[in-house]
Amino acid sequence: RxxxxxxxxxxxxxxxxxxxxxxxxxxxxxxKQRRVRATASAQVDEQPVEGNVRSDVATDNPIPTPPFFGTRVVKGIQLKEYAGWLDETALFRGQWGLTKELIDTEGRPRLRGWLDHLQREGLLEAAVVHGYFPCVSKSDDLIILDEHGNERTRFTFPRQAHGRRLCLADFFRSEESGETDVVGLQVVTVGSRIGDATADLFEADAYRDYLELHGLSVQLAEALAEYWHARVRAEWGIAGADPDSLDGMFRTAYQGCRYSLGYPACPDLEDRAKIADLLEPERIGVHLSEEFQLHPEQSTDAIVVHHPEASYFNAGGAR
Missing domain, CATH: 4.10.910 (30s ribosomal protein s13; domain 2)
Known part of the structure; x- marks a missing residue:
């Protein structure tokens, strides 16, 4: 079984x-009877494009003006500020494994109980370190600049071998354009106390409570990241394109996109070291392991893009 x-x-x-x-x-x-689905051999009609052929992403979109350049730390963010960004479908169905029939009768009461417990015990320490940086692109590279226009560091992203030939670097002005673009970076965390509480439940063999609290803690970190991304869009002056519904937010029906390290468009986890060097997330208690994992686990990082065409895409099969 x-x-x-x-x-x-x-x-x-x-x-x-x-x-x-x-x-x-x-x-x-x-x-259940095991079924093996018959599959035909995949045929690829389109051949990979040879050479460094850029995508058709627009290069004349307005560049927003950030409220500052550099980094800022925000601590003491209250649960009520980001709880509304909690993706309940991802929590109830994905993390907790509940069927639709159990969400109202079992899921929501359990969620309310856990949120009350987290506040009562002071287990949440939500904090953010974020920043805006001048940048340009060159081929598949995003180059972060200092205040004098010199290269500070660069990220190299994969490019699609087929289709639009998308690469994350394409969403920024090219070095040859003579214009300077802007990129946002952020690291958010809900702190280490909630992780310690989940570890205690595991040690006590309280596996169901452990799985529920662990799943909730991960989704709260995502909620905080979504909440802060909305703040960034507002500071950039592009929040007017935000949808009215939370469902639209989760479908990224807004301008720009938030890319976390490890996803197909930016798969190299070693790039986390570059973000850590720029943001110094240890100021909010987040550290990078030798395996380039964020600790505490209930933390996320992101490259925030303002381009209207920015969306999630798979760069698999890149050269």
Whole structure:
């Protein structure tokens, strides 16, 4: 029998133990017939483009003026400020593994209970370090500049081998244009206390509570990141394109995009060291491991782009 996630695994083990102990009514789920889907050999008609061919991304979009250049630290962000950005679908269905039928009867009451617990115990320490930096692009590179226009560091991103040939660097003015663009960088965290609390639950073999709190802590970090990205759009003066509904926000139906390291458009986790050098996230208690992982785990980083055509795309198969 196969469990799709940790919560289904718990239910399966509960049923197994019930059967072994002879609990009345306990039974394992019915076995399912394994089906192997017949697949035809994939045929690729389009051949990869040779050479460094840039995408068709517009180069005449307005460049917003940031409120400052450099970095700022914001601590003590209250839960009420970012709780509204919590993606409940990702939490209930993705993290907690609940069916639609259980969301209202089980999911929402559990969520309210956990949020009350987090506030009552003071387990949240939401903080942000963010900044705006002058930049230009060159081929597949995004070059961060200092106040004198000299190169400070650069990021190299993969380019699609097919289709539009998108590369994250294309969303910024080229070095040859003579214009200077702007990029946002941010690191957010909900602190280490909530991670310590989840570890305590795991040590106590309270696996269901552990999985619920861990899933919630990860989604709260994402909610904080979404909330701060909205702040950045407002400071750039491009928030007028924001959708009215939260669902539209989660579908990124706004101008610009927030790219976290490790995703297909910017897969190189070692670039986190460059972001850490620019933002100094240790000022909010976030540190980078030797494996380029953020600690505490309930933290995210991002490159924030203002270009109207910026969206999530897969650069897999890049040269």
């Amino acid at each position: 196969y469990a799709r996630d940790a919560f289904e695994g718990l239910r399966l083990m509960d049923a197994l133990i019930g059967v072994k102990r002879g609990v009345p009514g306990a039974k394992l789920p019915e076995l």
